[in-house]
Amino acid sequence: MAIRSNLLAEGVEDIIESVLTSTADEVLVANPTADVIEGLVTVATELGEGLPQIRLVADESVLKSVMDDFIIASNAANLVVEDVLSMRTSNGAVENTLFVTPNTVVALVGAGGKVAGLVTDDESFVETALEAHRGHWEDAPEFKLRTPPLSRVRETLADDIGKETLDDFDAVLSSLSSARGDGDGLDEVTISLLVAARNEVLLYDISKWGEDVGIASKATFSRTKTKLEELGLIDTEKVPIDVGRPRLRLKLGNDQLADSDIDELASAAEQMLEA
CATH class of the missing domain: 3.30.870.10 (Endonuclease Chain A)
Structure with missing residues (x-):
């Protein structure tokens, strides 16, 4: 009507x-x-x-x-x-x-x-x-959207990384009004790394997932990890593997973050990034 x-x-x-x-x-x-x-x-x-x-x-x-x-x-x-x-x-x-x-x-x-x-x-x-x-x-020319569908992001995150990490990812997104980075919400790479660290996921696994699903390249994940590590938001520990260099397990690097409820993780991380 x-x-x-x-x-x-x-x-x-x-x-x-x-x-x-x-x-x-x-x-x-x-x-x-x-x-x-x-x-x-x-x-x-x-x-x-x-x-x-x-x-x-x-x-x-x-x-x-x-x-x-x-x-x-x-x-x-x-x-x-x-x-x-x-x-x-x-x-x-x-x-x-x-x-x-x-x-x-x-x-x-x-x-x-x-x-x-x-x-x-x-x-x-x-x-x-x-x-x-x-x-x-x-x-009019078509606008090519480079961001993957949220449904695909969620499905692959659960399958490739784990349901607990997906639940944390959903909770962080729900707590944000925007996710742009640069002081206007955390960007998607930072969110992914923080929830991966909360669940002690390997950097290799989360960055491979992020590149495969179309969020960002492995190099972008690595650069962002280095930045967050320098700021004390995340930490890493080496995990030996049978062949090749040890891989890095992500962990939250700050008691404030580790003690935060998941719906408070984003605001706590933003405060630390702005400090």
Whole structure:
């Protein structure tokens, strides 16, 4: 059923949910801001089923910035794999964000800390807008998302490393609002190494898993391990093997971290990284 009246909300996610649940066909999203892209991925992930085809055309620099957050990017990758979300790029300046469905056009307008969704269901206008934005979509280059789907990350982490490490990984992600690194949440490599250290996993095993699943290269894992070790967040001990150099077992290198509950591990690690 189409949206029949204008929408007013404190945040953009309520409007996005109204749009996504108003049609089972398709939603063309034109000129989304970073907040809209994040909200779209979050709401679609939470709704889970019965979603329309979401075709998004956004400024490339905005998309890249949003997808630097592992939490958003890995959930977006889930939606891509499930054939719900497709993302393409444009270089046009962001003006009003539009949601175009076969029944309605919704324009987002922000003012005074609130967001309004201005709706029209005029048949002729909607048909013209849908045709125009389908054309825009078809002409836009595909945005190649490099982050692996979170579902694949979780499945392989349990299979290759262990269920206990997966449970810790999930708990750390749940405690973070973002996972970008650089002072805005821990990045995915740091999270992986910390939960591996909490479970005393070999560096070789976690870095091989991370490279195989597409999180980062073994070299990136090694560099990050060295940084965390220098800062005292993790420690290592040598484990002899039959042939070749000993491998390194990861351990938490600080009593504060070792004594933290898993849902407090991320904040404790962030405090140490910022010190």
